[in-house]
Amino acid sequence: MIEFRxxxxxxxxxxxxxxxxxxxxRQDILGHVTGRSPFFDDHQFDGLTHLKCVRSPxxxxxxxxxxxxxxxRMPGVHRVLxxxxxxxxxxxxLALINFGKDDEPVLASGQVNYVGDPVVAVIxxxxxQARDACAAVRVDYEVLPHVLDPEEALLPDAPVVxxxxxxxxxxxxxxxxxxKLRFGDVQSAxxxxxxxxxxxxxxxxxxxxxxxxxxxxxxxxxxxxxxxxTSTQALFFxxxxxxxxxxxxxxxxxxxxxxxxGGFGGKVDTVVEPLAILGCLLTGRPVRFVYDRxxxxxxxxxxxxxxxxxxxxxxxDGRIVAREFRGYFDGGAYTxxxxxxxxxxxxxxxxxxxxxxxxxxxxxxxxxRTPASAMRGFGITGVDFAIECQMDRVAEAVGMDPVELRxxxxxxxxxxxxxxxxxxxxxxxECMQVAAEKSGWAISxxxxxxxxxxxxxxxxxxxxxxxxxxxxxxxxxxxPGNTIPxxxxxxxxxxxxxxxxxxxxxxxxxxxxxxASAPAPTHAPVSSQPPxxxxxxxxxxxxxxxxxxxxxxxxxxxxTRPATPPPSAPASRxxxxxxxxxxxxxxxxxxTRRR
Amino acid sequence: xxxxxxxxxxxxxYPIGMNLGGDPSQALVHSNPDGKFMVTLSSIDLGQGxxxxxxxxxxxxxxxxxxxxxxxxxxxxxxxxxxxSFASRGTHRVGNAVIAAATEARGVMLDAAAEELEVNPxxxxxxxxxxxxxxxxxxxxxxxAEACGAAQFKQGKxxxxxxxxxxxxxxxxxxxxxxxxxxxFAHAALVVDIEVDDETGEVLVKDMQxxxxxxxxxxxxxxxxxxxxxxxxGMSHALYETTEPHYPERDNGPVDFNExxxxxxxxxxxxxxxxxxxxxxxxPFGGKGPGEMCANPVLPAMANAVYNAVGVRVxxxxxxxxxxxxxxxxxxxxxxxxxxxxx
Numbered sequence: 001m002i003e004f005r006x007x008x009x010x011x012x013x014x015x016x017x018x019x020x021x022x023x024x025x026r027q028d029i030l031g032h033v034t035g036r037s038p039f040f041d042d043h044q045f046d047g048l049t050h051l052k053c054v055r056s057p058x059x060x061x062x063x064x065x066x067x068x069x070x071x072x073r074m075p076g077v078h079r080v081l082x083x084x085x086x087x088x089x090x091x092x093x094l095a096l097i098n099f100g101k102d103d104e105p106v107l108a109s110g111q112v113n114y115v116g117d118p119v120v121a122v123i124x125x126x127x128x129q130a131r132d133a134c135a136a137v138r139v140d141y142e143v144l145p146h147v148l149d150p151e152e153a154l155l156p157d158a159p160v161v162x163x164x165x166x167x168x169x170x171x172x173x174x175x176x177x178x179x180k181l182r183f184g185d186v187q188s189a190x191x192x193x194x195x196x197x198x199x200x201x202x203x204x205x206x207x208x209x210x211x212x213x214x215x216x217x218x219x220x221x222x223x224x225x226x227x228x229x230t231s232t233q234a235l236f237f238x239x240x241x242x243x244x245x246x247x248x249x250x251x252x253x254x255x256x257x258x259x260x261x262g263g264f265g266g267k268v269d270t271v272v273e274p275l276a277i278l279g280c281l282l283t284g285r286p287v288r289f290v291y292d293r294x295x296x297x298x299x300x301x302x303x304x305x306x307x308x309x310x311x312x313x314x315x316x317d318g319r320i321v322a323r324e325f326r327g328y329f330d331g332g333a334y335t336x337x338x339x340x341x342x343x344x345x346x347x348x349x350x351x352x353x354x355x356x357x358x359x360x361x362x363x364x365x366x367x368x369r370t371p372a373s374a375m376r377g378f379g380i381t382g383v384d385f386a387i388e389c390q391m392d393r394v395a396e397a398v399g400m401d402p403v404e405l406r407x408x409x410x411x412x413x414x415x416x417x418x419x420x421x422x423x424x425x426x427x428x429x430e431c432m433q434v435a436a437e438k439s440g441w442a443i444s445x446x447x448x449x450x451x452x453x454x455x456x457x458x459x460x461x462x463x464x465x466x467x468x469x470x471x472x473x474x475x476x477x478x479x480p481g482n483t484i485p486x487x488x489x490x491x492x493x494x495x496x497x498x499x500x501x502x503x504x505x506x507x508x509x510x511x512x513x514x515x516a517s518a519p520a521p522t523h524a525p526v527s528s529q530p531p532x533x534x535x536x537x538x539x540x541x542x543x544x545x546x547x548x549x550x551x552x553x554x555x556x557x558x559x560t561r562p563a564t565p566p567p568s569a570p571a572s573r574x575x576x577x578x579x580x581x582x583x584x585x586x587x588x589x590x591x592t593r594r595r
Numbered sequence: 596x597x598x599x600x601x602x603x604x605x606x607x608x609y610p611i612g613m614n615l616g617g618d619p620s621q622a623l624v625h626s627n628p629d630g631k632f633m634v635t636l637s638s639i640d641l642g643q644g645x646x647x648x649x650x651x652x653x654x655x656x657x658x659x660x661x662x663x664x665x666x667x668x669x670x671x672x673x674x675x676x677x678x679x680s681f682a683s684r685g686t687h688r689v690g691n692a693v694i695a696a697a698t699e700a701r702g703v704m705l706d707a708a709a710e711e712l713e714v715n716p717x718x719x720x721x722x723x724x725x726x727x728x729x730x731x732x733x734x735x736x737x738x739x740a741e742a743c744g745a746a747q748f749k750q751g752k753x754x755x756x757x758x759x760x761x762x763x764x765x766x767x768x769x770x771x772x773x774x775x776x777x778x779x780f781a782h783a784a785l786v787v788d789i790e791v792d793d794e795t796g797e798v799l800v801k802d803m804q805x806x807x808x809x810x811x812x813x814x815x816x817x818x819x820x821x822x823x824x825x826x827x828x829g830m831s832h833a834l835y836e837t838t839e840p841h842y843p844e845r846d847n848g849p850v851d852f853n854e855x856x857x858x859x860x861x862x863x864x865x866x867x868x869x870x871x872x873x874x875x876x877x878x879p880f881g882g883k884g885p886g887e888m889c890a891n892p893v894l895p896a897m898a899n900a901v902y903n904a905v906g907v908r909v910x911x912x913x914x915x916x917x918x919x920x921x922x923x924x925x926x927x928x929x930x931x932x933x934x935x936x937x938x
Contacts (some may be wrong), residue, residue: 001819001865001866001867001868002815002819002822002867002868002869002870003868003869003870004812004815004869004870004872005806005869005870005871005872006872008871008872008873009871009872009873009874012873012874012881013811013872013873013874013881017655017880018654018655018658018660018723019651019652019654019655019660019661019723020651020652020655020811020813020880020882021811021812021813021814021815022651022661022814022815023814023815023816024647024650024651024661024814024816025647025816026644026646026647026817027646027647027650027665027666028640028646028647032642059845097617097618097764115845148843148844148845149843150843172769173767173769175769176769179767179769179772180769180770180771180772181771181772182770182771182772183771183772199908199910200910201910201911202842202910202911202912203911203912204837204838204839204840204842204911204912204913205837205838205839205842206832206836206837206838207836207837207838207849207855209836209852209855209857232639232679233639233641233679233680233681234639234678234679234680234681235637235638235639235669235671235674235677235679236637236671236676236677236678236679237678237679239671253671254670254671254672255670255671256669256670256671257639257669257670258639258640258668258669258670259640259642260639260640260641260642261642262641262642263639263641263642263680263681264641264828265681268679268681293850293851293852294850294851297838297848297849297850297851297855298838298848298850302838305839305842305843330843340614343614343615343767343774343776344610344614344776346772347610347614347772347774347776347777348610348776351607351608352606352607352608352780352782360772367843369839369843369845370838374681374682376825376828376886376887376890377609377887377888377890377891378681378682378887379614380607380609380610380887380888380891381832381890381891381894382912384605384607384891384892384894384895385891385894385895385898385912386895386910387895388605388606388607388892388894388895388896388899389895389898389899389908389910391605392603392604392895392899392902393908401935401936402604402899402935403604403935403936406604406606410606411608418772419772419773419774419775419776420771420773420774421774421775421776424876425779425780425873425875425876426608426780426782427782427808427871427873428606428608428782428784428808430782430806430808430871430873431606431782431783431784431806431807431808431871432606432784432806434784434806434869434871435604435606435784435785435786435804435805435806435869436604436784436786436936438804438806438867438869439602439786439804439936440936441602441604441786441935441936442936442937443936452873466771468770468771470770
């Protein structure tokens with residue numbers, strides 16, 4: 001079932017260690033398997049009370065009036081909390097590392113922005129009493145238009161999801177409505193590529209589904225302190241967040257975590273602790289706030305949805321010479337950690353391959369859905385799905401074995417990554433070789449001989465002349481007349497995109513069948529997508545009096561920059577072979593050449 | 596009804612630690628006079644084995660048996676600061692902090708032993724079994740318990756150490772995206788074999804064969820546990836899971852485990868794992884965190900296998916029977932692509 005390939009990289013490893021490398025039994029396993037490990041909910045306190053929330057039934061609505069009087073008179077009710085009780089009712093998780101603006105209330109203030117947005121919290125002797133009292137709270141809503149599709153959210157007429165970010169996208173560097181990655185010149189490389197391969201990928205939200213739902217118990221300690229037994233994955237993160245929104249000293253907070261019944265990233269958000277601790281402060285009673293399964297499924301943040309458009313320029317021999325991304329992280333109604341995923345995802349592009357021209361625009365978008373947050377593989381899982389499906393598409397387009405195509409393009413020690421740091425400690429090639437060998441997936445001898453340790457660097461370490469642009473400044477995509485979501489400028493030759501963007505994605509067929517008998521692709525995009533969902537054919541800004549030709553490149557400062565040198569294989573290079581031969585060395589700048 | 600065999604491949608790498616750095620973790624290590632060491636953290640053990648891995652790292656760095664080390668964590672009153680258990684940062688960040696703390700504590704322990712043995716501390720080494728002896732002269736030795744007892748009762752020394760690991764925060768260039776995201780990467784490649792039923796659209800996963808590169812398997816059993824569980828999660832993500840089955844519409848969202856689909860124990864398939872270890876220079880004994888990345892290759896490998904089986908590209912996760920059937924219908928029938936890798 002499992003083998004350790006100690007033969008690989010053996011000279012980089014000292015295997016004569018005493019304790020490291022031993023299959024030592026876990027310190028805590030006996031407690032786990034005998035049911036004795038204490039979880040937060042195993043702490044029992046006299047007079048324990050229970051907290052439940054009244055939640056929005058609407059995607060987006062103005063709160064006209066909240067009437068809690070009946071709920072306050074219900075049996076067992078100790079306290080009803082509304083936004084007026086929260087000392088600092090605006091926070092963002094990453095404020096603790098000075099990233100982003102405070103945008104999320106603990107309890108809704110004037111407006112709800114997703115189904116499940118908490119409006120009122122009730123503390124009662126039993127969970128049942130708390131639920132009954134929640135049902136007795138009267139909230140008068142004025143239902144407002146909402147937006148659920150991330151690309152629709154970036155259109156000028158889309159409702160504002162989050163007033164802190166009125167453009168429905170996270171602000172990057174106080175300048176752009178997205179994070180840019182620019183390396184080389186993708187447009188020129190597309191023009192000289194043998195084939196263009198384009199596709200659109202999407203991942204729906206995914207639940208962490210921990211056995212133990214998000215929860216905590218807050219209880220008064222001596223010396224005016226509050227202890228909080230919690231399922232958090234990040235003890236001091238949660239402690240700092242609570243101190244901020246409740247405006248109390250961290251010295252008054254004692255957080256106890258430990259054994260967690262499944263996290264997977266879903267217990268970083270600190271959504272239960274602030275209300276439980278506030279309830280404890282206001283009532284003097286121990287307060288337990290635990291999500292039920294329905295809340296865990298639909299209210300606790302999921303792995304957010306992502307949508308990616310990838311366009312590759314590839315030579316007939318399988319070398320990918322240009323790769324362009326447009327990505328949308330659907331953050332839901334509030335930022336939480338999605339802003340971070342955008343940058344982490346950007347750093348990951350173009351995947352573990354050395355591609356000489358890479359460009360991406362990645363957006364953190366607000367929509368009227370449950371705020372998304374971290375989950376196992378955060379920022380990477382969705383785009384890895386897109387990249388690795390795309391690699392198979394590219395392999396098919398050039399008639400190459402998909403494993404060999406990946407090996408040909410794989411990154412190696414010394415290569416320059418698109419985020420401009422040298423690759424080191426690589427092992428992608430070896431993983432592929434081992435997986436292919438053990439599964440009987442035949443690859444040619446030349447690919448069996450490749451190594452992460454050799455063939456990298458040199459020309460592959462050069463940072464190419466890079467075309468930059470200033471498109472997508474904050475607010476530009478929502479400017480009147482803009483019709484390409486997120487682009488910040490008008491299409492040159494896509495007059496139907498406006499209508500398509502507002503209708504296509506919900507109506508698109510669930511599957512994107514690609515005919516198996518498709519003829520060998522030529523320069524035409526290899527794409528199974530309806531035309532309206534393809535990447536815009538041109539991103540040339542419309543200037544008064546300027547004619548913008550389709551396929552033109554975007555280069556706002558082209559007038560001040562020297563002409564871009566050819567980034568990819570010279571046209572004279574014969575592209576007759578679908579597979580490189582022995583002794584060919586991949587060069588990211590000048591194509592394959594003989595050693 | 597026909598069952599079509601399909602085989603798919605994917606390869607990935609994964610960044611270890613919080614993107615852009617700026618995420619410190621601390622560790623404290625101290626010994627009792629009987630030579631039993633306590634590692635104090637505030638990091639969270641999510642079931643991944645954080646406590647066990649840091650315990651082994653501490654024992655290795657101290658040069659004493661793992662039985663003499665215990666890890667206490669997750670109390671903000673006693674544990675020093677840690678950003679938390681996420682972003683595959685536990686092993687890398689906390690492990691490095693533990694090495695720093697354990698190394699400092701070891702230094703005091705060797706000083707105490709040297710004073711008792713009347714030698715230079717530089718001439719001492721540990722045997723990993725609780726003894727400290729003069730290099731090349733194993734008979735001139737003292738136990739770690741005796742050294743720690745002497746430090747406490749005779750010499751007035753604290754056998755203790757402090758550790759922190761911090762990668763300074765990296766800037767991000769707004770124009771080019773230039774940045775220093777992380778310092779090391781884990782790797783994986785995976786082959787999945789499936790069968791697709793062209794009448795129901797259901798996918799039956801038969802077998803997975805993978806290679807995961809983890810830097811160093813600090814505890815091979817914990818690595819195995821993570822890789823098996825993570826690949827299972829990847830399979831589940833690929834074929835079943837979503838809170839919004841009609842995304843971007845929000846209707847029909849599941850609210851419990853009757854509606855939120857995941858493969859059951861009967862769907863756990865044989866998974867043949869090869870572990871590669873290329874130590875990362877700045878990782879604790881080279882170990883990278885395998886926890887997050889192990890799910891990632893399964894999703895695209897599954898989509899590629901479905902295409903290989905029936906000629907339908909499902910580009911939207913999860914790969915449900917409905918999407919596969921719609922694709923088969925649009926193609927006018929299943930279009931098997933033939934077993935790959937047969938040249």
